Amino acid sequence: MFKLLSFLCLFVHIIVFGQDTLKMKLIWEKSFNGNLVGSIDEQQNAILFDDSEIIKLNPMGELLFHQSVKSLGKIKEIDARNPFKILLFSENQQSINFIDNSLSLQNETIELITFDLNNVVSTSGSDQMDKCWAYNQDNSILKLIGKNEQQFQTIINIKQLVNLTSIDKIIEANNLLYLLDFSGKVVILDIYGNLKSTYDFTEYKTIIIDKDNLYIQLKENILIYNITQKKQLGIIKIPINSVVIGKNGAFLFFTEKNKISKFTLLN
Numbered sequence: 001m002f003k004l005l006s007f008l009c010l011f012v013h014i015i016v017f018g019q020d021t022l023k024m025k026l027i028w029e030k031s032f033n034g035n036l037v038g039s040i041d042e043q044q045n046a047i048l049f050d051d052s053e054i055i056k057l058n059p060m061g062e063l064l065f066h067q068s069v070k071s072l073g074k075i076k077e078i079d080a081r082n083p084f085k086i087l088l089f090s091e092n093q094q095s096i097n098f099i100d101n102s103l104s105l106q107n108e109t110i111e112l113i114t115f116d117l118n119n120v121v122s123t124s125g126s127d128q129m130d131k132c133w134a135y136n137q138d139n140s141i142l143k144l145i146g147k148n149e150q151q152f153q154t155i156i157n158i159k160q161l162v163n164l165t166s167i168d169k170i171i172e173a174n175n176l177l178y179l180l181d182f183s184g185k186v187v188i189l190d191i192y193g194n195l196k197s198t199y200d201f202t203e204y205k206t207i208i209i210d211k212d213n214l215y216i217q218l219k220e221n222i223l224i225y226n227i228t229q230k231k232q233l234g235i236i237k238i239p240i241n242s243v244v245i246g247k248n249g250a251f252l253f254f255t256e257k258n259k260i261s262k263f264t265l266l267n
Helices: none
Strands: 011-013 024-031 037-040 046-049 053-057 063-068 075-079 086-090 095-099 120-125 132-136 141-145 152-155 169-173 176-181 185-190 195-200 206-210 213-217 221-226 231-237 243-248 251-256 259-265
Touching (some): 169 206, 206 243
Antiparallel strands (some): 075 086, 169 176, 243 251
């Protein structure tokens, strides 16, 4: 059982001040038939779900592979941190599956009900071997789970323990676990469940994490915030109605309904 050490919590209230706006240049964009969900791997390949297929594009936006995954249901989240074991989360089927770098389905379906989870709304891959995170909304339970019901660790009443109104998304990155409340809060735990810090931003859509920087998507721009320096580094103007799905080096990737685009940041 994890224990939350509330006295380690650092509360930081973030106010968006005027910042220099960073510009981007479009590298390529590509359209598909369905609404896109996506993730970017460490080689800048894009892994996408378009309502019927999983698609892999290379860094130039060229099609590498595509695979029908209708049997897996609607994919809500993709985590491509491990390009050889990409996580697919289906909310309607309450299951997690994995595909390899050629999009071939691996024989490791995780039925979340096996872990007494029946309303998981977000998942995350983990750097811990053969494990992943799942957040169950009904009873506010966060579990680190493995291949079978004997491999798991649990934080109970997590929403109340970290004082969040809701938990909309979870992300493990750099040996830290981020709990995102899109109304404005970000809570950071270590991988043992100890509370590290809490940040209070304005309402946001999603967050991309790159080393010590949070790329926080607001309505019309992305706020760059460094959690080590505890300061804002800049603002990026972004395409209207887009959602940032990944960052690699100077490159940012966005989806917009049935379109994916790749931009580079300009100095």
